[in-house]
Amino acid sequence: MSAVPERARPVRTCVGCRCRAVASELLRVVAAAEAVVPDPRRRLSGRGAWLHLDSKCLRLAERRRAFPRALRVPGPLDVSAVRTHLDVAEGVTD
Template identity: 70%
Template sequence: MASQHIGPVRTCIGCRTRTLPSELLRVVAVDGSVVPDVHRRLPGRGAWLHFDLECLRNAERRRAFSRALRVQGALDVASLREHVEQQGKQVSGQPRGQQETRKQVDPS
């Protein structure tokens, strides 16, 4: 049986669900703030997050941004929260809990 390669898989730092990067938002730390990297071109270490306020809250509560981005101290998430609120209203489709989860298959 041949395995089908689906591409890279990323993990949301809020809910810890693994999914395709196209379903997630890349974020980076810039001058003590977490900012959305919409075009996925900003330099530095990135983390991935669903377009969901609940995932954002979970990541904040768990202090996941500092760990994932390897930054000391607290980070300001105000601009990220604003972006997620705007984009969350525009994203259509199934609620995140009902999406099909995809597993990464070892091609060897």
């Protein structure tokens, strides 16, 4: 049993699959200079969006054009930094 009750833990929605999950299971991302950057420590300023640590969710978010809408930024955003972060987290090598 965890020290914090389940209902007291913050719940967020993944912008890719639209499933709700405890915030500690998701990666926060923010918009910076026309790009989406990962914020694993949750310290960067600005509006954030949440994403599962899964490349499938990233692909869904890209296909749905969810990042500009969730981050309230006009135009397309580069997600290469998030893709690299997820590849490292998943242990993917080229």
